[in-house]
Amino acid sequence: MIESRKLALANFWVAISAFAIAAGMAVMQALSRANLDLPWRTAKMYYLSVTAHGVLMALIFTTFFIMGFGYVVAERALGRPIAQRKLAWGSFYVALLGTVLVAWAILWNKATVLYTFYPPLKAHPAFYIGAALLVIGSWGWCWVMVRSYILWKQANPEARTPLPVHGYLATIIVWILATVGVAAEVVLLLIPWSLGITERIDPILARILFWWFGHPLVYFWLLPAYVIWYTVTPRVAGGKLFSDPLARLVFVLFIVLSTPVGFHHQFLDPGVRAGWKLFHAFNTQWILFPSLLTAFTVIASFEIAGRLKGARGYLDWLEELPWGDPAFSSVALAMIIFAVGGFGGAINASYGMNAMIHNTAWVQGHFHLTVGTATALTFMGAAYWLMPKLLDRELELSLLARIQPYLWFGGMLLFSVANHLTGLKGMPRRIYQFDYGGSEVADQWMGGTGISALGGVFLFVSALCFVAVMFGTGLAGKRAPQADIEFAEPLEEPGSKARILDRMGLWVVVAVALVAAAYAYPIIQHLATERFGARGVPVF
Amino acid sequence: MNVDFYEKIWMWAAAGIIIVFLVSIGATFVGQAIQPPSHVEMIDPDNVRTDAEFGQPGVTIHEDGSATVVVQAFMFAFLPNEIRVPRGRPVTFRLTSPDVIHGFQIVQTNGNTMVVPGYVSQFTTTFSRAGEYLVVCNEYCGLGHHVMSAKLIVEEFPTSTEAGMGGGR
Ligand code: HEM
Numbered sequence: 140m141i142e143s144r145k146l147a148l149a150n151f152w153v154a155i156s157a158f159a160i161a162a163g164m165a166v167m168q169a170l171s172r173a174n175l176d177l178p179w180r181t182a183k184m185y186y187l188s189v190t191a192h193g194v195l196m197a198l199i200f201t202t203f204f205i206m207g208f209g210y211v212v213a214e215r216a217l218g219r220p221i222a223q224r225k226l227a228w229g230s231f232y233v234a235l236l237g238t239v240l241v242a243w244a245i246l247w248n249k250a251t252v253l254y255t256f257y258p259p260l261k262a263h264p265a266f267y268i269g270a271a272l273l274v275i276g277s278w279g280w281c282w283v284m285v286r287s288y289i290l291w292k293q294a295n296p297e298a299r300t301p302l303p304v305h306g307y308l309a310t311i312i313v314w315i316l317a318t319v320g321v322a323a324e325v326v327l328l329l330i331p332w333s334l335g336i337t338e339r340i341d342p343i344l345a346r347i348l349f350w351w352f353g354h355p356l357v358y359f360w361l362l363p364a365y366v367i368w369y370t371v372t373p374r375v376a377g378g379k380l381f382s383d384p385l386a387r388l389v390f391v392l393f394i395v396l397s398t399p400v401g402f403h404h405q406f407l408d409p410g411v412r413a414g415w416k417l418f419h420a421f422n423t424q425w426i427l428f429p430s431l432l433t434a435f436t437v438i439a440s441f442e443i444a445g446r447l448k449g450a451r452g453y454l455d456w457l458e459e460l461p462w463g464d465p466a467f468s469s470v471a472l473a474m475i476i477f478a479v480g481g482f483g484g485a486i487n488a489s490y491g492m493n494a495m496i497h498n499t500a501w502v503q504g505h506f507h508l509t510v511g512t513a514t515a516l517t518f519m520g521a522a523y524w525l526m527p528k529l530l531d532r533e534l535e536l537s538l539l540a541r542i543q544p545y546l547w548f549g550g551m552l553l554f555s556v557a558n559h560l561t562g563l564k565g566m567p568r569r570i571y572q573f574d575y576g577g578s579e580v581a582d583q584w585m586g587g588t589g590i591s592a593l594g595g596v597f598l599f600v601s602a603l604c605f606v607a608v609m610f611g612t613g614l615a616g617k618r619a620p621q622a623d624i625e626f627a628e629p630l631e632e633p634g635s636k637a638r639i640l641d642r643m644g645l646w647v648v649v650a651v652a653l654v655a656a657a658y659a660y661p662i663i664q665h666l667a668t669e670r671f672g673a674r675g676v677p678v679f
Numbered sequence: 680m681n682v683d684f685y686e687k688i689w690m691w692a693a694a695g696i697i698i699v700f701l702v703s704i705g706a707t708f709v710g711q712a713i714q715p716p717s718h719v720e721m722i723d724p725d726n727v728r729t730d731a732e733f734g735q736p737g738v739t740i741h742e743d744g745s746a747t748v749v750v751q752a753f754m755f756a757f758l759p760n761e762i763r764v765p766r767g768r769p770v771t772f773r774l775t776s777p778d779v780i781h782g783f784q785i786v787q788t789n790g791n792t793m794v795v796p797g798y799v800s801q802f803t804t805t806f807s808r809a810g811e812y813l814v815v816c817n818e819y820c821g822l823g824h825h826v827m828s829a830k831l832i833v834e835e836f837p838t839s840t841e842a843g844m845g846g847g848r
């Protein structure tokens with residue numbers, strides 16, 4: 140029985156509840172976008188709901204899940220209780236308080252500014268203060284994790300960092316580098332402005348700081364999923380990790396590459412010079428590399444699993460994999476979806492093609508493949524694996540658990556492909572409806588939004604299955620001792636190969652230098668230019 | 680670190696693909712000067728409505744047939760909301776906003792820019808196909824965001840004798 144069990148569970152239940160609420164809003168949005176006249180459908184409700192869905196899914200569900208899973212990794216992989224349990228609980232409550240403030244502001248119609256909260260859209264101060272508390276809570280979690288690692292390292296100076304911990308340290312470094320940007324935006328610009336202390340705000344400076352955070356944020360979502368792919372799924376599949384040092388290399392590459400790329404979200408912004416956009420565009424392309432490596436290593440690990448079970452031919456190892464086990468199928472399907480998402484990502488990041496799809500429905504098609512599936516479905520798979528162990532109960536409603544990943548997969552293909560296509564035909568994202576005064580062009584989007592709505596219904600049913608299985612297991616699962624939490628073994632122990640990859644201090648220095656190269660000059664140059672700033676506008 | 684043979688091939692292939700991407704971005708940047716709108720020019724949002732240029736938004740056709748289109752984007756409309764420009768001639772759009780951030784997207788072309796209060800956005804493009812285009816705001820700007828649109832009409836320039844010049848990019 141693991142000691143951080145309660146702590147991990149507290150984080151997981153917040154994550155699962157946020158997911159459940161957000162999924163309910165999601166299906167209404169998907170139906171609304173198909174211009175279906177639901178009785179309670181108004182523009183005000185729509186934008187409020189999109190704000191809540193974005194925040195709850197992308198910021199609350201992910202962050203709490205990542206924190207909960209982190210505690211399990213730290214305790215089980217390091218083989219000792221986590222450090223500073225009080226701080227860990229304190230951080231949890233701070234983050235929870237932040238969540239409550241944000242949720243209050245949104246649901247009480249005081250913050251319909253979407254989860255990107257670009258000023259001069261102006262929300263209630265509680266929204267920004269809540270966001271700041273969420274980040275502060277997560278920093279507390281980072282410290283607990285790092286401290287646990289340092290104590291372990293002091294006791295085991297010669298040992299290799301266990302791979303899951305290595306991946307989590309990378310996650311933490313990426314998160315700290317990223318949140319410097321958003322903390323500066325929220326604390327220095329948004330909070331004083333929303334409280335009326337400052338009158339004007341510079342929207343471009345705010346966007347630069349937001350996207351400093353916004354892109355590495357996606358690696359904060361992705362790296363824990365990679366930890367699961369590398370160190371949980373091969374074992375669930377009955378195999379071994381193909382290569383331990385390559386996995387470490389992947390995590391290190393993310394530390395170094397994930398932040399100096401934010402301008403690729405601002406290709407179409409005025410006030411940011413083309414040369415810097417190009418520089419970030421170049422950096423961005425390299426970030427495909429570690430993901431391509433991951434695809435190879437993880438698939439090779441699955442092949443090992445199939446071969447261990449007796450497969451001999453070219454592809455028959457695929458049949459030997461446990462497709463009926465949701466802990467496996469979720470992850471395998473998430474990986475397939477991620478491959479599709481990767482292609483789209485290369486187009487988004489392309490300096491020239493971005494203008495075709497920027498802020499169109501294509502974008503929502505894209506990120507529902509990446510964070511909405513590669514990350515979210517992987518986390519669901521991890522929950523099927525972990526929750527019974529934490530609760531010491533059997534998975535309840537296991538039939539629902541079995542079909543859930545496939546429903547998600549099918550629904551997401553419909554939803555996402557439809558949105559990519561309507562996006563190419565020019566449909567903007569984040570719109571309540573698309574009549575545009577009877578425009579013929581807008582008429583062409585109708586079919587696509589219908590398919591997207593159908594996908595949304597599948598996704599919603601899938602989400603309901605997941606939530607039912609989780610709460611069912613928590614409340615009514617049969618009590619029975621469960622197998623221990625254990626991580627995948629590598630085919631070959633790393634020994635002392637590529638030890639340099641464990642030297643996190645070194646990689647932090649490299650990463651900071653790159654962030655400085657990418658941001659210091661453009662920000663100083665920006666601050667030195669005469670700017671006017673905008674006043675806040677109440678928009679809801 | 681000894682890397683498996685197939686994995687090595689894969690690594691080189693992955694790096695190769697990325698290098699192809701980089702070279703193509705670099706080549707279009709240098710060769711055809713393809714670059715996103717990155718104009719740097721400031722304006723006080725409080726003065727947009729009285730500004731000599733943006734206070735009187737509209738289309739100016741120059742002698743050589745090229746055009747300048749000055750647009751004010753505000754909650755929840757574009758001014759002018761019907762824009763007529765010549766086909767096959769360079770058209771320069773200049774846009775700003777007196778209130779919040781908007782988008783200006785000429786649907787089914789790659790004419791697309793953010794419009795940010797305090798800043799002037801500018802880009803130049805040439806339309807090779809005459810006809811009517813839909814322009815939409817593609818950045819959430821409040822509860823009327825989904826009605827914020829305009830019409831762009833590309834028509835033959837009376838004196839135009841030249842054939843179209845390239846795609847509408
Ligand atoms: C239950 C399945 C889901 C459905 C049916 C769904 C559907 C939608 C729809 C229709 C929108 C609004 C699009 C717009 O008007 O621009 C949206 C936005 C969004 N979704 Fe989902 N979604 C689902 C799950 C998820 C998940 C799992 C995540 C991430 C973990 C996620 C993250 C987001 C984000 C970040 C936005 C953007 C909000 C914004 O534009 O401000 N969604 N989703």
Ligand SMILES: [Cu+2]
Pocket residue numbers: 753754755780781782816817818819820824827
């Ligand atoms: Cu707008």
Ligand SMILES: [Cu+2]
Pocket residue numbers: 781782816817818819820821823824825827
């Ligand atoms: Cu808008």
